[in-house]
Amino acid sequence: MSERAAPAYCPYCGEEDLRPEEGGPRWWSCRGCRRVFEVSFVGLLAPGGSGLEDTDDAED
Numbered sequence: 001m002s003e004r005a006a007p008a009y010c011p012y013c014g015e016e017d018l019r020p021e022e023g024g025p026r027w028w029s030c031r032g033c034r035r036v037f038e039v040s041f042v043g044l045l046a047p048g049g050s051g052l053e054d055t056d057d058a059e060d
């Protein structure tokens with residue numbers, strides 16, 4: 001596997017000093033606010049560019 005993508009900024013405080021965190025494959029910790037968060041894929045934008053594309057499990 002190639003190097004995983006890294007978030008550029010903390011989504012909570014904007015700090016750039018993020019490190020991969022033990023405990024989850026996509027966990028990152030922020031040195032600025034000490035939060036640990038997960039970066040996860042949600043879906044793709046609809047062709048128009050606003051909102052998520054409909055998926056089979058979206059409705060329920």
Ligand SMILES: [Zn+2]
Nearest residue numbers: 010013030033
């Ligand atoms: Zn932060």
